[in-house]
Amino acid sequence: MKTATLEEITNLCIRRGFFFPSGKIYGGLSGFYDYGPLGVELRNEILNSWWNFFVRNREDIVGIHGSILTHPKTWEASGHTESFIDIIVKCTRCSSEFRADHLLEDKGIKITELTIENLRNLIKKHNIKCPICKGELSDPEPFNLMFQTYVGPKKTKANIAYLRPETAQLIFTNFKNIYISMRLKLPFGVAQIGKAFRNEISPRNFLFRVREFEQMEIEYFVNPHKLNDCPLFNEVKDTKINLLTAKLQENSVEKTIEITIEDAYEKGLITTKWHAYWIGKSIEWMLKIGLDATKIRVREHMKNELAHYAIQTFDIEYYFPDMGWKEIEGISNRGDYDLSRHQKFSGKDLTILDNDKKVIPYVIEPSFGLERIILALLTSSYREIDNRKVLSLKPFIAPIKAGVYPLIKKPEFIEKAREVYYLLREKINVFYDESGSIGKRYARADEIGVPLGITIDGETLENNTVTVRFRDTKQQIRIKLDNLWEDIKKILEE
Secondary structure (H helix, E strand, O other): OEEOOHHHHHHHHHHOOOEEEOOHHHOOOOOOEEEOHHHHHHHHHHHHHHHHHHHHOOOOEEEEOOOOOOOOHHHHHHOHHHHOEEEEEEEOOOOOEEEHHHHHHHOOOOOOOOOHHHHHHHHHHOOOOOOOOOOOEOOOEEEEOOOEEEOOOOOOHHHEEEOOOOOHHHHHHOHHHHHHHOOOOOOEEEEEEEEEEOOOOOOEOOOOEOOEEEEEEEEEEEOOOOOOOOOOHHHOOOOEEEEEOHHHHHOOOOOOEEEEHHHHHHOOOOOOHHHHHHHHHHHHHHHHHOOOHHHEEEEEOOHHHOOOOOOEEEEEEEEEOOOEEEEEEEEEEEEOHHHHHHHHHHOOOOOEEEOOEEEOOEEEEEEEEHHHHHHHHHHHHEEEEOOEEEEOOOOOOOOOOEEEEEOOOOHHHHHHHHHHHHHHHOOOOEEEOOOOOHHHHHHHHHHOOOOEEEEEOHHHHHHOEEEEEEOOOOOEEEEEHHHHHHHHHHHHHO
């Protein structure tokens, strides 16, 4: 069984209508992609699964949907206007711009300290040139990743606003309103799905590094004195993870250790129970939607890469064939940084009562990147089986659940196939196809992940049964039309 390359995944997505480069008829715009007809269905299935798993099926989490533009002081308080930077170098000959760390990583050079001085020294030591024209590179300099815009007709400093670089801050600025209106008690979480924007210097690797993307985030608020009081811990304590600790990385060891969530906490590798719990729940959902467990690891951030707000951070990484291990979710212990900063900058009291004592809660933040999850899922699912190209998505996550096919183009077959199609489309996303041989129709459906093929043949007209074909195995069974929906429903829920 052959695993797909990033190039094959990209070709599939563009050719079959999952994603399109935005504005392609004008030459495209780097770092921006539009969801096509199949992509938007896949997106909706993943978002629905995430929301149901983390919000609707829990008693301790509520949701919001925040504004993309908000008061600019939000980003001053959060530290983004000061600290949300990448380090950039420019070619002195062709004026191309690059992320300094990417140029070094592309040469296989390990970066132990992400500072301007260290990057400058590494570029000089290894004689790194412009990859386009081989020209000399400028000194590294900071570049803020936020997109700047203006509110109102005047383009003045007073009217500056920013497209949000993350969704989290809208939860923090609404924290007290949510707490009061929903009559919440610690611990509780607030979830949000929405667009974020980052002016990446060098977007690349298809959906992995883009300038407009969607986040699925939870801010989980805990009493700072009860970070290890986690009544839900038993749900995840036996979950095994492949863990790469900061200490291992500092000693240049890349091999992970297999360990349970409970042992990782007991040994102090994950410092709080609530943090450990959210690592376990995140992996549970990823496996539920179909990510390959053998290609998932948990990597702790080293001290020199911790964000300005973080006490401890872990990335859940996925192994991509062409890119290696890459982050698809970050889970941070943000402490009380955000609420304390917003309390200071706004002058508003953001403390709440817990057991009759005022506290500023600590926050554990699981933050998923939707496009990265989709890319990992497509990579997990797209393969060649016996020379067939198959997108082996789980049925409940597949963008189209079934195809309906008349075996031959005769009126009586088409009429019956249409009847079945109209019956099913009220229940699930289903398509009708009568073009080409039945083998070619199956092949087209296999490649876009359709789990079931329903064929109307001569026997259908005789005894009111249809052939149901399974995508991965090509197994075929016959089902009575009277029971079709109930039987298909059971299959799709497996």
